[in-house]
Amino acid sequence: QVQLVESGGGLVQAGGCLRLSCAASGSTFVRFAMSWFRQAPGKEREFVAAVNWSGGITDYGDSVKGRFTISRDNAKNTVYLQMNSLKPEDTAVYYCAAEPAMWSSSLPATREGYRYWGQGTQVTVSS
Secondary structure, three states, rough: EEEEEEEEEEEEEEEEEOOEEEEEOOOOHHHHHEEEEEEEEOOEEEEEEEEOOOOOOOOOOOOOOOOOEEEEOOOOOOEEEOOOOHHHHHHHHHEEEEEEEEOOOOOOOOOOOOOOOOOOOOEEEEE
């Protein structure tokens, strides 16, 4: 098992930036593929980004490509989401998720692909 705690959310103006962090504990962090999803009120949970166990492979949802960057620091058991050029439509609760996938290059992009979830952190972008 792994426990995930997100931080770094907040209120930012359109065009601004935020960096989210997700700290993992309870298991060997390097074993897990990590991802970020988001959910706005009344909408389905949406895939944002994922990174494989080594950090060498990443994937992004179409709506954030070129603006968001996912990275991980295995020494710190933490995954990050750098969000630039934020838009009001990026407003959502952002969730960190993990799935055991060491040595794998596969990066699920669906909610069902991840077994462990954090509680989420609110990001609000004002226009």
